[in-house]
Structure formats: structure tokens, C-alpha cells
Amino acid sequence: MLKRLIRELKPYRWQLAAAILLTALNAGVPLLPPQFQRRIIDDALQRKDVHYITLLIAGLVGVYLLNSLVDSADSYLRHVLGQRFIFDLRTRLYEHLQRLSLPFFESRQTGDLMSRVTNDVRSLEMLVTHTTEFIIVDSLRLIGIIILLFSMEWRLALWALLPVPLVAVVLRWFNQVIRPTFRQIRKDMGAINAELEENLAGMRVIQAYGQEPREFQDFLGACRAYFQDTVRAIVRWSTVFPGVRFLSSAGAALVLGVGAWMVVQGELSVGTLVAFISYTAMFLEPINRLTEMDNAVQEALAAGERIYELLDSQPEIADLPDAQDVASVEGAITFEHVSFVYPSGIEALHDVSFSVQPGETVALVGPSGAGKTSIANLVARFYDPTEGRVLLDGMDVRRIRLRSLRRHVVTVLQDTFLFSGTIRENLLYGRPDAAEEEMIAAAKAAYAHDFIMSFPQGYDTEIGERGVRLSGGQKQRLALARAILTDPRVLILDEATSSVDAEAEYWIQRALAEVLKGRTAIIIAHRLSTIRSADKIIVLDGGRIVEMGRHEALLQSAGLYSQLYARQVELVALPAEGVEVE
Numbered sequence: 227m228l229k230r231l232i233r234e235l236k237p238y239r240w241q242l243a244a245a246i247l248l249t250a251l252n253a254g255v256p257l258l259p260p261q262f263q264r265r266i267i268d269d270a271l272q273r274k275d276v277h278y279i280t281l282l283i284a285g286l287v288g289v290y291l292l293n294s295l296v297d298s299a300d301s302y303l304r305h306v307l308g309q310r311f312i313f314d315l316r317t318r319l320y321e322h323l324q325r326l327s328l329p330f331f332e333s334r335q336t337g338d339l340m341s342r343v344t345n346d347v348r349s350l351e352m353l354v355t356h357t358t359e360f361i362i363v364d365s366l367r368l369i370g371i372i373i374l375l376f377s378m379e380w381r382l383a384l385w386a387l388l389p390v391p392l393v394a395v396v397l398r399w400f401n402q403v404i405r406p407t408f409r410q411i412r413k414d415m416g417a418i419n420a421e422l423e424e425n426l427a428g429m430r431v432i433q434a435y436g437q438e439p440r441e442f443q444d445f446l447g448a449c450r451a452y453f454q455d456t457v458r459a460i461v462r463w464s465t466v467f468p469g470v471r472f473l474s475s476a477g478a479a480l481v482l483g484v485g486a487w488m489v490v491q492g493e494l495s496v497g498t499l500v501a502f503i504s505y506t507a508m509f510l511e512p513i514n515r516l517t518e519m520d521n522a523v524q525e526a527l528a529a530g531e532r533i534y535e536l537l538d539s540q541p542e543i544a545d546l547p548d549a550q551d552v553a554s555v556e557g558a559i560t561f562e563h564v565s566f567v568y569p570s571g572i573e574a575l576h577d578v579s580f581s582v583q584p585g586e587t588v589a590l591v592g593p594s595g596a597g598k599t600s601i602a603n604l605v606a607r608f609y610d611p612t613e614g615r616v617l618l619d620g621m622d623v624r625r626i627r628l629r630s631l632r633r634h635v636v637t638v639l640q641d642t643f644l645f646s647g648t649i650r651e652n653l654l655y656g657r658p659d660a661a662e663e664e665m666i667a668a669a670k671a672a673y674a675h676d677f678i679m680s681f682p683q684g685y686d687t688e689i690g691e692r693g694v695r696l697s698g699g700q701k702q703r704l705a706l707a708r709a710i711l712t713d714p715r716v717l718i719l720d721e722a723t724s725s726v727d728a729e730a731e732y733w734i735q736r737a738l739a740e741v742l743k744g745r746t747a748i749i750i751a752h753r754l755s756t757i758r759s760a761d762k763i764i765v766l767d768g769g770r771i772v773e774m775g776r777h778e779a780l781l782q783s784a785g786l787y788s789q790l791y792a793r794q795v796e797l798v799a800l801p802a803e804g805v806e807v808e
Contacts, residue, residue: 227527227530227531227534228527230530230534231350231353231354231530234311234315235311235354237314238307238310238311241303241306241307241310242307244303245300245303245304245307246362248296248299248300248303248304249300249304249362249363249366250362250366251296251300252293252296252297252300252363253362253363253364253365253366253367253370254366254367254370255289255292255293255296256293256367256508257367257370257371257374257505257508258289259286259289259290259504260500260501260504260505260508261501262282262285262286262289263286263497263500263501263504264497264498264500264501265282265497266279266282266283266497267495267496267497267500268495268496268497268498269497270282304355305355307354308351308354308355308356309351309355311354312347312350312351312354312355315347315350315533316343316347318537319342319343319347319533319536319537320343322536322537322539323339323343323536325541325544326539326541327541327542327543327544327608327609328543328603328608328609329542329568329569329609330539330541330542332569333569335416335417335420335423335424336420336423336424337416337417337418337419337420337421337422337423337424338413338416338417338419338420339536340419340423341412341415341416341418341419341420342416342532342533342536345412345415345416345419345529346412346529346530346532346533347529347533349412349525349526349528349529349530350526350529350530350533352522352526353522353523353526353530356522357519357522357523357526360519361519361523363512364512364519365512367508367512368509368512371505371508371509371512372387372509374505375387375502375505375506375509378498378501378502379488379494379498379502381484381488382481382484382485382488382494382502385477385480385481385484386477386478386480386481386502386506386509387477388477388480389473389476389477390477392473393470393473396466396469396470396473397466397470400462400463400466403462404459404462404463404524407455407458407459407462408459408524408525408527408528409528409531409532410455411452411455411456411459411525411528412528412529412532413532414448414451414452414455414456415452416532417448417451417452418445418448418449418452421444421445421448422445425441425445477506478503478506478507481502481503481506482503482506485499485502485503486499542569542610543607543608543609543610543628544628545627545628546624546625548625549624549625549626549627549628550625550626550627550630551626551627551629551630552618552619552621552626552627552630552631552634554634554715555618555619555634555715555716556584556619556715557582557584557585557618557619557634557715557716557745557746558581558582558583558584558617558618558619558620558746559581559582559605559616559617559618559716559746559748560580560581560582560615560616560617560620561578561579561580561581561601561604561614561615561616561617562579562614562615562616562617563577563578563579563613563614563615564577564578564579564604564611564613564614564615564616565577565578565611565612565613565614566597566600566604566609566611566612566613566769567612568609573769574597574600574769575597575600575601575604575611575769575770576768576769576770577613577614577770578597578601578614578766578769578770578771579614579771580764580771580774582746582748582762583746583761584746585743585744585745585746586746586747586761586762587742587746587747587749587759587760587761587762588746588747588748588749588760588761588762588763588764589748589749589750589751589757589760589762589763589764590602590748590749590750590764590766591750591751591754591757591763591764591765591766591787591790592765592766592767592772592786592790593767593790596766596767596768596769597766597768597769597770598720598750598766599720599750600769601748601766602637602718602720602748602750604616604623605618605623605635605716605718605748606631606632606635606637606718607623607624607628607631607632610624618631618634618635618716633712633714634714634715634716635714635715635716635718636656636709636712636714636716636717636718637709637718637720638702638705638706638709638717638718638719638720639705639720642693642698642701642702642704642705643692643705644689644692644693644696644701644704644705645692646688646689646690646691646692647688647689648683648685648686648687648688648689649678649681649684649685649686649687649689649704650665650685650686652689652693652704652708653665653668653669653685653704653707653708653711654711655708656708656709656711656712657711657712657713660711664711665685665711666685668707668708668710668711669685669704669707671707671710671741672703672704672706672707672710673703674700674703674704674706674707677700677703706719710741714745715745715746716745716746716747716748717741717742717745717746717747717748718747718748718749718750719738719747719748719749719750719751720750721750721751721752739759753794754787754790754791754794757777758777759777760776760777761776762774762775762776763775763776763777763780763787765780765785765786765787767786772785772786773785773786773787
């Protein structure tokens with residue numbers, strides 16, 4: 227993981243080189259003051275040379291000033307470099323998420339993905355911006371101190387370094403133990419975010435069914451798991467790090483004791499001992515900090531594993547090497563012996579074959595789970611068939627670039643999604659450069675213009691997150707208008723009028739009669755009365771086509787379609803026959 231992070235920094239090599247130079251200076255300059263102290267005690271004071279003392283003091287002040295300037299420049303460059311790296315990584319993550327296919331998102335929790343883009347990236351930010359600098363500075367400083375200690379008195383240096391091997395063994399063991407714990411903590415945080423995101427999105431349902439206590443318990447469970455794993459990590463590092471600091475302090479005590487004995491024996495000067503003690507204290511500080519930084523490193527590496535797991539995920543639906551853009555299409559759709567199995571293993575379609583001519587309106591009907599939406603998903607290439615081919619104007623849709631395909635094939639879903647912002651921004655989402663007149667015409671075609679103008683701000687009305695300030699029918703009409711405005715050659719309506727009242731549906735059907743002229747349309751509708759004028763009705767059951775034809779012919783065949791139609795007519799007639807509805 228560290229090697230991969232280093233490779234990620236390659237585009238910033240010049241800034242990194244400058245940062246490393248400043249970091250090296252930041253590590254080396256603080257090593258100079260003890261030498262000035264040594265000269266003052268052993269030379270200047272012995273000679274009682276005031277001029278020499280003044281020069282040494284001035285030099286010491288200059289060193290402190292230089293250290294401040296280097297530290298300031300190092301901090302600025304390092305933080306800017308770290309923020310640039312994190313900016314690029316976060317935007318790259320988001321761009322990669324946009325390329326991933328629907329099956330990926332259907333198998334992942336939104337909150338966990340959010341946690342990777344926010345919390346995990348923030349952990350890497352701490353590694354790049356702060357932890358790495360401490361590691362480099364402290365490592366260089368340790369090397370410098372060791373060289374200086376051995377140059378002044380090698381025997382005393384050995385006593386100072388005596389605890390180091392034991393510290394290294396302890397940290398090696400700690401790394402192996404703590405990283406799985408940190409990895410689990412990152413997962414726990416992802417679970418908390420997932421639970422929170424789902425509950426906030428479904429708050430209306432939670433309150434409608436009075437399930438606040440149940441959801442609180444679920445959230446409490448996720449928080450408790452995070453708490454317990456975090457406490458487990460705290461117990462481990464609060465046990466290890468004080469032990470490491472004790473070993474370091476024991477080394478300092480040894481240096482003081484042995485150094486004092488050597489001064490008494492005349493084998494060491496007082497100034498050298500003072501410098502030695504200063505260097506020993508400086509030696510202990512990096513060791514203690516490195517042990518604590520190791521904790522941050524392990525946490526960042528656990529976060530990095532989650533980030534790169536996401537970046538390494540490959541889209542299941544992607545442009546093939548020989549895929550091409552298509553400037554225009556006629557709208558002919560052909561299914562050739564198509565079978566489709568979802569990644570979960572559920573078979574949705576089996577040996578389905580049919581064709582749609584340009585400009586035809588085809589309706590897909592059948593019981594729930596019959597495969598209607600699967601057909602729509604294959605046309606828009608949200609999935610690829612397990613067997614067979616889906617053709618657009620005789621070309622396999624897998625040979626058409628995704629962006630080009632979805633410019634000509636637009637889907638209006640039953641589960642309407644609107645973005646927070648204004649009505650205007652949502653209508654122009656698929657075609658930002660559309661003229662005002664075109665936008666209003668699309669809204670009128672979807673029977674949305676009148677209710678839009680009833681708002682004081684009209685098309686500039688804020689609709690809230692996911693269009694929360696609109697009714698279900700209003701949201702569906704806006705989604706339909708948004709699709710109409712993109713002017714697609716193929717329009718797929720997946721139960722796009724299911725949430726509108728009878729009057730709104732009447733006007734939408736009239737509008738669609740005009741809008742769909744000259745376009746290929748695939749309509750999935752649970753109200754069979756809305757598809758009587760379709761050029762072709764395909765009846766599905768169990769992932770197979772069981773009937774195909776026009777409304778009148780299918781009614782006369784007394785098959786599944788006529789049964790479904792009769793049931794709906796009966797349901798509509800029930801209130802009129804005096805059936806009590808409580």
C-alpha cells in the first residue's frame with residue numbers, strides 16, 4: 227500500500243522534491259543548537275571570552291531564526307502538496323464511481339461509498355500532509371543524532387541506543403495486531419454512514435409506521451460496533467506506547483548516569499555531556515513521536531486499502547475497444563434470443579426475441595417479475611444480456627459508446643429522482659443548452675406547465691432534496707418533461723404515469739400521443755387501459771414472451787392479457803357496485 231501511495235505521488239515529483247529538501251533542512255537545522263551550547267560551555271566560558279560568547283549567542287539566534295523560516299516554508303509547501311494530492315484523489319474517486327455499472331451500486335451501501343470518499347480520504351490526507359512529514363523529519367533527525375552521538379563519544383552512544391532494538395520488535399508486533407482492527411473500524415464507520423443515509427432518506431416511512439425505536443436500535447448497534455472496535459484499538463495502543471516511552475526514558479537515564487561517571491573520571495567534558503543530554507532528549511522525542519505516528523500510519527493504510535479497492539473495481543458495463551459513436555438513429559430495436567440473469571443469480575429473461583420498427587410504440591405487460599423492466603434495462607444497456615443480442619438499427623448496442631447510446635435512448639423511471647435545486651435546473655439537466663421556449667414546450671407536453679406556473683417563482687421554484695416539496699404526480703410529470711426536452715429517438719417509459727391521478731394521466735396520455743409521433747417508444751404500464759393504442763403489446767410471464775399483438779386481438783385470444791385486463795376492469799368497477807372500502 228505504501229509503494230502504491232508513493233507511485234501516486236509521481237505527478238507531483240518536483241513539488242515533492244522541494245518539500246523533501248525543506249524537510250531535510252527542517253530535520254537538520256535543530257541539530258545545531260547543542261553544538262553551540264557545547265562550545266559556549268567548553269570553550270567560551272573556559273576562556274572567559276565575551277566577544278566569542280557574543281558571536282556564539284548571535285549564531286544560536288540565527289539558527290533559531292533559520293529554523294523558523296525553514297519550518298514555515300516546509301509547512302506551506304507540504305500542506306499545499308497534500309491538499310492537491312487529496313483533491314485529485316477525491317475527484318478521481320468520484321469520476322471512477324460514475325463509470326461503474328448499476329450492478330456495483332446495487333450490491334453496495336451508499337453510506338459506505340460516501341465514507342470512502344470522505345472519511346477514508348481524510349485519513350490519507352492526514353498521512354500525506356502531517357504524518358509523512360513527521361516520519362521523514364524524525365527519521366532524518368534520528369540518523370543525524372546518531373552520527374553526532376558517535377562522533378562525540380561512541381561508548382555513551384551505545385548506551386543511548388540500547389533500547390532501540392526492543393522498541394523495534396514491539397512496534398513490529400503492534401503493526402501486525404493493530405491494522406486488522408483499524409480496517410474493521412473503517413468498515414464500522416461505513417456502516418454508520420450507510421445506516422444514517424438510509425434512515426434520513428426514508429424518514430417519512432419510518433415515522434409513518436412508527437418505527438423510530440426500531441431504527442434507533444439498528445443505528446445504536448452500528449455505533450456500538452464502532453465504539454467497541456475503537457476501544458479495542460485504544461486499549462492496545464495505550465498499552466504499547468507508554469511501554470515504548472518507558473524504554474526510551476530508561477535509555478536517557480542510562481546516558482545521564484554513565485555520562486556523569488565519565489565526567490567524574492575525566493573521560494568526558496561537561497559541555498559534551500550537556501550536548502549529549504540535549505541530543506538524547508532530541509533522540510527520544512522522534513522515537514516517541516514515531517511510535518504515535520505509527521498508529522496514524524496503520525489507520526491511513528487501512529483507509530487506503532478501502533480506497534484502492536474501490537478504484538480497482540472495474541465497470542461491468544463499459545465501452546468495448548471497437549465501440550463507436552452514432553450521430554443519429556432511426557429507432558429500430560431487435561432482441562435476438564436474449565436471456566438475462568442478474569448478478570444475484572435470478573433469471574429475468576429466457577430466449578426472448580422480438581423487433582420494434584422505427585416510430586412504433588410497444589407496450590410491455592405482465593405480472594410483477596415477468597421481465598418488463600429487464601427488457602428496458604437491456605435496451606438502455608444498464609446491463610448486458612447473458613445470451614443473445616440487443617440491436618439498435620441493426621447494430622449491437624455493445625458496439626455503441628455508452629454516452630452516444632444514452633443520448634438517443636432515454637428512460638423515465640417509475641421511481642422518479644429529482645435533484646435539489648430549481649424546477650428549471652431539473653428540466654435542463656439532460657440538455658443544459660435548451661432554449662426557454664423548448665423547455666416550456668416540454669413542460670406543456672408533460673402537462674406540467676400549469677402547476678409550475680402556480681408557484682410564485684414559477685420555473686425558478688426550489689423543490690428541495692429529491693423534489694420533496696412536490697407531489698408524486700408532479701415529480702413524475704417533471705421527469706417526463708425532462709426526458710422530452712432531450713428529444714430522444716427512443717423513449718422508454720417504465721410505469722412513468724403510475725403516480726398521477728386520473729385527470730393528469732388523461733392529459734399526459736394526450737400529450738404523449740403527440741410527443742411519441744415519429745419516435746420509438748417502449749412503455750411499461752400497470753394500467754392496461756393506457757396502452758390500448760400501442761402498435762404492439764408484448765405479454766411476458768416468467769421471463770418469456772407468451773403473447774404478442776394489438777389490444778383487440780389479445781383480448782379475443784383469451785390468454786394472459788385478457789385475464790389481466792378483465793381483473794383491472796373488475797377492480798375499477800368495484801366501488802361503483804357498492805362495495806364498501808374502509
